[in-house]
Amino acid sequence: MGGRIVAPAASRPGRSPKQDRSKRTRDKLLEATIDMLAHHGWPVTTVGAVAERAGVSRGAAQHHFPTREDLMIAALEYMVRERSSQLDASFGGARPSTEPERTQFVVHHITEHYTGDLFKAALQVWTAATADQALRERIVPLEAELSRHLYDLAVTHLGADTSDRRTRRLIRATLDFARGLGLAEALIDDSERRAGMLDSWAAELATIKRVN
Amino acid sequence: MGGRIVAPAASRPGRSPKQDRSKRTRDKLLEATIDMLAHHGWPVTTVGAVAERAGVSRGAAQHHFPTREDLMIAALEYMVRERSSQLDASFGGARPSTEPERTQFVVHHITEHYTGDLFKAALQVWTAATADQALRERIVPLEAELSRHLYDLAVTHLGADTSDRRTRRLIRATLDFARGLGLAEALIDDSERRAGMLDSWAAELATIKRVN
Numbered sequence: 334m335g336g337r338i339v340a341p342a343a344s345r346p347g348r349s350p351k352q353d354r355s356k357r358t359r360d361k362l363l364e365a366t367i368d369m370l371a372h373h374g375w376p377v378t379t380v381g382a383v384a385e386r387a388g389v390s391r392g393a394a395q396h397h398f399p400t401r402e403d404l405m406i407a408a409l410e411y412m413v414r415e416r417s418s419q420l421d422a423s424f425g426g427a428r429p430s431t432e433p434e435r436t437q438f439v440v441h442h443i444t445e446h447y448t449g450d451l452f453k454a455a456l457q458v459w460t461a462a463t464a465d466q467a468l469r470e471r472i473v474p475l476e477a478e479l480s481r482h483l484y485d486l487a488v489t490h491l492g493a494d495t496s497d498r499r500t501r502r503l504i505r506a507t508l509d510f511a512r513g514l515g516l517a518e519a520l521i522d523d524s525e526r527r528a529g530m531l532d533s534w535a536a537e538l539a540t541i542k543r544v545n
Numbered sequence: 546m547g548g549r550i551v552a553p554a555a556s557r558p559g560r561s562p563k564q565d566r567s568k569r570t571r572d573k574l575l576e577a578t579i580d581m582l583a584h585h586g587w588p589v590t591t592v593g594a595v596a597e598r599a600g601v602s603r604g605a606a607q608h609h610f611p612t613r614e615d616l617m618i619a620a621l622e623y624m625v626r627e628r629s630s631q632l633d634a635s636f637g638g639a640r641p642s643t644e645p646e647r648t649q650f651v652v653h654h655i656t657e658h659y660t661g662d663l664f665k666a667a668l669q670v671w672t673a674a675t676a677d678q679a680l681r682e683r684i685v686p687l688e689a690e691l692s693r694h695l696y697d698l699a700v701t702h703l704g705a706d707t708s709d710r711r712t713r714r715l716i717r718a719t720l721d722f723a724r725g726l727g728l729a730e731a732l733i734d735d736s737e738r739r740a741g742m743l744d745s746w747a748a749e750l751a752t753i754k755r756v757n
Contacts, residue, residue, distance in 0.1 A: 374676030376588050453675065456728075460672040463665065463731050464586030473733055502745040509742065510718060513725030516668075519675050521685055530721065533714040537749065 359397050359407075361387045366408040367415075370454035375461045380404050406471055409458055413475045416451050417482055424486045437535040439487050443507055444531060446483060447515030456519055480508060494542035503541050510534060571609050571619075573599045578620040579627075582666035587673045592616050618683055621670055625687045628663050629694055636698045645751055651699050652747040655719055656739070658695060659727030668731055692720060706754035715753050722746060 348356075365387035369378040380401055384394035398404035423442045429435050446452065459476075462469040484504060487493070493500050514530070517523045560568075577599035581590040592613055596606035610616035635654045641647050658664065671688075674680040696716060699705070705712050726742070729735045 457672060459732055460669060506722060506742060506746060509725035510722045512728050513721035516724050516728050520671055530714060534718060
């Protein structure tokens with residue numbers, strides 16, 4: 334135990350095969366939870382249903398997540414980590430440095446953040462949280478941190494001059510706008526309308542002040 | 546039966562006292578449904594729980610709404626009618642005709658539409674509908690109609706020149722932006738931040754083309 338071992342790529346030095354297996358099971362359960370939330374909704378996403386979908390025994394699932402609340406809190410933290418990594422990946426890719434592409438790139442990735450399965454799953458948890466104070470108290474700081482992270486990425490990539498109030502507010506408004514588009518997308522395939530809206534919005538956002 | 550009768554203000558000519566009583570019971574059940582959805586969430590809003598909250602017998606509630614689906618469809622239609630009446634009332638009040646008040650008035654009432662209890666209740670039904678195709682098919686046309694109504698009110702009151710594409714899109718973006726603010730508000734009391742955001746948004750929207 335404890336030393337370097339030959340193990341799948343996902344393993345970390347210092348972890349035993351048993352620990353790795355346990356982490357893989359846990360991740361499989363969390364991924365199944367997110368998939369179920371996004372496509373089947375909160376009410377049916379129970380520990381038992383998630384175990385079945387993940388192909389994990391109910392006993393093993395309950396070992397990881399004794400209650401549904403434990404499962405949802407863990408899924409929420411997992412979602413926030415995943416959303417944060419996806420943001421870093423999308424903003425870290427090949428980035429246009431000239432206009433209008435630079436601003437369009439930022440608007441596109443902000444909107445992408447609010448229209449994927451991770452957002453749809455988060456929407457289910459948020460909606461449940463409107464009637465569940467304990468859950469809400471867990472979500473709010475995580476979401477706030479994620480919004481700040483997204484805001485900072487947008488500022489950096491836009492080369493925005495945040496000493497200018499209009500600039501700060503237009504970037505914040507872009508996050509609200511994208512969240513509103515995400516909510517529409519949860520109900521209908523809004524992608525065609527959205528494409529035109531995003532181009533127009535990017536033209537508005539392009540009028541902010543820049544430092545570079 | 547059928548003639549004019551002395552009855553409460555809510556009654557309509559041609560309705561019997563029994564019909565009036567039945568309508569009042571139905572409305573009481575629907576109002577209790579909306580209140581429960583907004584403050585306690587979808588999972589607990591059952592026909593039995595709604596009957597109890599409304600002070601109506603379970604039998605009477607089931608006479609009006611044999612299944613939970615019947616209740617939710619009726620509540621949804623009631624919400625859409627109420628949201629539409631509220632819009633007409635808020636846009637029909639004392640309306641400023643000079644800038645910047647005129648545009649601020651429109652932005653304020655659009656946002657109000659997306660941050661009240663009726664929106665919070667609708668959000669619960671939308672979220673449930675992401676996993677329920679039959680429900681989604683009922684909601685989508687109702688929401689589309691409501692959005693068009695809101696858009697038309699905004700255009701009229703702004704005196705917007707809708708032959709201009711940027712003007713049309715900025716008004717549509719205002720609806721998306723307000724929906725995004727509404728979703729944030731469902732989770733936290735976002736009213737302080739929102740006030741500043743709305744002023745800034747109104748300043749952007751004020752740059753549209755006008756016909757009057």
